[in-house]
Amino acid sequence: MTAPAPGLDDPGLKTPGLDDPGPRDPAPRAPAAASPPGLRERKKRRTRDALIREALELFTTQGYERTTVDEIADAVEVSQRTFFRYFASKEEVAFAVQRMVEERFVHALAQRPPQEGPFDAMRNAVLCAWDTIGEAIAEVVPVELHLRTFRMIESTPALLAAHLRRSAEMEETISRIVADREGLDVDEDPRPRIAVATFSAAMRVTAQMWGRGTDQSLAAIRELTERYLDHLNPALALRWRDGSTT
Amino acid sequence: MTAPAPGLDDPGLKTPGLDDPGPRDPAPRAPAAASPPGLRERKKRRTRDALIREALELFTTQGYERTTVDEIADAVEVSQRTFFRYFASKEEVAFAVQRMVEERFVHALAQRPPQEGPFDAMRNAVLCAWDTIGEAIAEVVPVELHLRTFRMIESTPALLAAHLRRSAEMEETISRIVADREGLDVDEDPRPRIAVATFSAAMRVTAQMWGRGTDQSLAAIRELTERYLDHLNPALALRWRDGSTT
DNA sequence: ACGCTAGTGTCAGTCGCTGACAATTGACAA
């Protein structure tokens, strides 16, 4: 998306998506299918993935606070300094996989056919994301590890706080996308934000229920998501643009 | 409330309410009206208040991140170590006044006559809290400083995260109180949580609007609160106990 | 083969925060 730039970059080093100097790079790089990534890139990706894997493994077994960055770095056999070149903070590595999932979702949402109502679009985007996300995660960490991480985040005060803030940011992003789809102005019409807030509330409940339940598989999460969203659907399947209410 | 214990205590040193070794102290101290606080207590309170005042002043002028704990401690002429004996973290001092306000509210809510519906009780508790809070705050810091602080919190990522977490905790606390009032079980009946969530959402919007508006006075906040809550009121003035819907 | 630069390690230093110990100093009784 954002084209190569100086310094560490591509596989999402530091905070990608935020700031983002804007498009440039008048140079090459064919539109689709990246050329074989080259040794350098592969190496970078390997250490990055290894850092995530080790970090999450340590976090989920010893606890987040009781794990030091040095431990993680040592486990991957890189210097602490290198760790911080990949992740801006200890916190960030804990959300690395989450971020992937979120990006998937945002991307899926942007792809939804414009004739879908806002709520359907979101609903289908999550479900569609859940289907493809499994493999994507598995390329980096065992899915089971990610699920454990998810629960750890909710039970670690410092991470919970970060999580809530991230969620708030996500809602903002999604609101804008939804508003755009419907040709509305987020700062004028409150409905996009309200719809998104409702949607996320449902997702949050889903997450909690899943974390509490016995079947902590990926399939279970997908199933719960579908179930809960379908509860809301009848009340919210609005069509803002053409005035009908379904 | 929790009775004096060894070490720093009374005026809310460290995190009161949390953990809390449990009641003991078989000793004196008459039930109500504290006897003249004694030099020690007064001194403690003075340094505590001074720390808060200096901290907020520095935070709001230089920014939270750019202010070091040493700076605060130096300004009050105590050691850094002493600062941390009053506040568990740099973050905590930023929320010191907020905490007072919250305690007020919770207290006011608990005092509401039981015949009031849950939503009215909350509504009246905030309004009532806003009326008395001014002086209480002013005893510690200029009200204007607190309002500036409030805006700073919302614009500082690290503090925003903490704020969201604190809000989530508050919602939990309030849900329990409301459920108790109505004789419900929070873990069984979802209505208390929903009502509280709705209520806090309105409060959050209020806060945002106020922060954005031009009239950043205390009166303005009270006025906004009242206005927004009254919008919700008609839809939510439920009476759960006696089955009626108004 | 040969620069060029991206990526890494090392070093030193800042800042938040904590335990331990010693020095003060209110509070209270003899």
Add this chain to the structure above:
DNA sequence: TTGTCAATTGTCAGCGACTGACACTAGCGT
């Protein structure tokens, strides 16, 4: 008043998160 006891505070040392500077190694393009 004096002395004892315990509450506060300061000092010191140290850990862990994080950053800037600089030197070094190794892919990459020519």
